[in-house]
Amino acid sequence: GENVEQHPSTLSVQEGDSAVIKCTYSDSASNYFPWYKQELGKRPQLIIDIRSNVGEKKDQRIAVTLNKTAKHFSLHITETQPEDSAVYFCAASMGGNEKLTFGTGTRLTIIP
Amino acid sequence: NAGVTQTPKFRVLKTGQSMTLLCAQDMNHEYMYWYRQDPGMGLRLIHYSVGEGTTAKGEVPDGYNVSRLKKQNFLLGLESAAPSQTSVYFCASSLQGTPLHFGNGTRLTVT
Numbered sequence: 001g002e003n004v005e006q007h008p009s010t011l012s013v014q015e016g017d018s019a020v021i022k023c024t025y026s027d028s029a030s031n032y033f034p035w036y037k038q039e040l041g042k043r044p045q046l047i048i049d050i051r052s053n054v055g056e057k058k059d060q061r062i063a064v065t066l067n068k069t070a071k072h073f074s075l076h077i078t079e080t081q082p083e084d085s086a087v088y089f090c091a092a093s094m095g096g097n098e099k100l101t102f103g104t105g106t107r108l109t110i111i112p
Numbered sequence: 113n114a115g116v117t118q119t120p121k122f123r124v125l126k127t128g129q130s131m132t133l134l135c136a137q138d139m140n141h142e143y144m145y146w147y148r149q150d151p152g153m154g155l156r157l158i159h160y161s162v163g164e165g166t167t168a169k170g171e172v173p174d175g176y177n178v179s180r181l182k183k184q185n186f187l188l189g190l191e192s193a194a195p196s197q198t199s200v201y202f203c204a205s206s207l208q209g210t211p212l213h214f215g216n217g218t219r220l221t222v223t
Contacts, residue, residue, distance in 0.1 A: 001171075009152075034211060043202065043214040044155070089154055097143060097206050098168070102154035 002027040004092050006103030013080050014111050021106045023090035024072040030092040033066060033073045034100075039086045047088075048075070077108075085110045114138055118203050118215035125193045125222045133188040133218050135203030141213070143206045144186035145170070146178060148199040149217075155202065161186055193222045 003026040013019045034049035050057045050064045057064050066073040090103040116137045145160040157170030161180040177189045200219050204212040
């Protein structure tokens with residue numbers, strides 16, 4: 001089955017700087033890559049996703065890049081703010097949500 | 113519009129006891145899922161359902177049973193709880209091909 005590795009497990013960034021979280025996947029058939037944000041004690045929420053026919057997608061300060069050849073994708077957060085502090089999960093799927101495999105999460109801390 | 117609602121929010125069980133977690137959604141979603149979240153392990157799919165009356169196994173189904181008698185409800189049962197089932201449980205729902213909508217989670221401790 002699919003295996004998703006996520007790095008780093010923890011990341012501290014000065015407010016205003018950029019943060020990058022990387023994930024690799026094992027199954028070349030995977031074609032859907034969402035990112036979820038989970039604030040402390042709350043539910044995971046989708047922040048951005050990308051499909052394999054696209055190399056990059058942006059939404060304001062958040063962007064995701066996908067390298068199908070290398071089988072890795074990354075989340076980029078620019079101009080970080082205190083409210084960006086959370087745990088971020090990447091995931092990969094070759095079909096529907098029932099085939100989603102999650103990474104182990106990255107705890108991002110924004111230092112004021 | 114409540115979205116996905118889970119009950120209870122917290123529960124403590126003794127080894128061998130049974131319980132049922134309830135998930136309800138009001139978005140008319142066909143698909144519903146139960147995940148468990150453990151430190152350092154991300155979210156792992158226990159069981160899921162693609163419609164009323166259907167259920168299927170996910171990645172970690174052992175020790176759990178589910179039922180989807182009504183489209184809006186998805187029940188997760190533990191027949192004989194074990195300490196290894198101490199976790200935070202999340203229910204989610206979706207339409208086909210759309211992102212997951214998660215509930216607020218249930219924190220279960222088995223002593």
